[in-house]
Amino acid sequence: MLAGRIELRHRRGLLALVALTLAAHLALLGGIDVSLPQRDASRAAALQVRTLTMAAAPPADAAPPAPVPATPEPARKPRPRQEAARAAPPAPPAPAAAPVAVAEDEAPVQHGRREPDPEAVPQAQIEAAPAEPAASAAAPAGDPEAMPPPLYATRLPPPLTLRYELRRGRLSGSGELLWRPAGGRYSLRLEGSVMGLNVLTQESTGTLEPHGLMPERFTDQRARRPMVAANFEREAGRIRFSGPSTELPWQQGVQDRLSWMMQLSGVAEAEPQHLAAGERIVMQVVGARGDASIWAFRSLGPEPLAMFGDTLATVHLLREPRHPYDTRVEVWLDPARHHLPVRATMGSGDEDRLELRLREAIP
DSSP states (O other): OHHHHHHHHHHHHHHHHHHHHHHHHHHHHHTSOOOHHHHHHHHHHHHHHHHHHHSOOOOTTSOOOOOOOOOOOOOOOOOOHHHHHHHSOOOOOOTTTSOOOOOTTSOOEETTEEOOOGGGSOHHHHHHSOOOOOOOSSOOTTOGGGSOOOOOOOOOOOSEEEEEEEEETTEEEEEEEEEEEETTEEEEEEEEEETTEEEEEEEEEEEEETTEEEEEEEEEEETTSOOEEEEEETTTTEEEESSSOOEEEOOTTOEETTHHHHHHHHHHHHOGGGGSTTOEEEEEEEOTTSOEEEEEEEEEEEEEEEETTEEEEEEEEEEOOSSTTSOEEEEEEEGGGTTEEEEEEEESSTTTOEEEEEEEEEO
């Protein structure tokens, strides 16, 4: 009996101890938040915030996502970051982060910098910008031999005969230039001989106009060569040749290979301002073999010239060649003799150069 009572008391004591222990554990567990689902929701929310900062913000009128209810769930491992980002609602791509696509009519990007769009330039800047010069096939400005030659006033010398010393390469002889103006017309003839043999005969005939000589026919005959001619047909507006079948357009002021000498003297006599250093007298010169070019005589200024024991105050002019076989011309004009050429050299080389040096002028 006594043993049974002791055992019963012992069991009651154990039950009371167990009840107290359970009560204590319940009291402790009731003051601590150990909700794993709540922690998962906060982590998921944090991951969603980081993902949204990388993408563009949703439109202002879109409703914010509903908060995740913190309902207790069984303990589980947090979702990986990729799954959380996939679970978030897709947001539209940010314009700043999107790759730049170059359209066909859009300026390309070079070295990380976009070229300015012409259409984005303010209208005021476009109107203030200077106009671009139109491209043309004309020759560069300032090239006198690439422009139409001007017309000059002239004062031609009276009739006279000029006798020259003639040199052609290593040969020397004499030359005679006969100038005969009369009745609104003229004739000009140059004859050259070496050791009594005629080596050169040139003749120019035409009319006298307000702007000087207007050739109608020019003939050229060299030693042992047939004569060739150029015919200046003013009414037809062309220049024809006896040898080649080519034709050239006629234009006002054109000269031949002999008349240019008197034309140059007449211009210098009437308009001496063109003889200042650096100034030019320009004319078109045509030969008897179908050749034509613009001759621009550039003044080199006053120059003393020794001639047969005398020193003359002359003006030196130069026509430079434009290509290897073009004619180089130098001429010295004497203001005391109607600006007539007292010395002249013509040719494309030393062997081909013709030189004239005035010995006397006979009225």
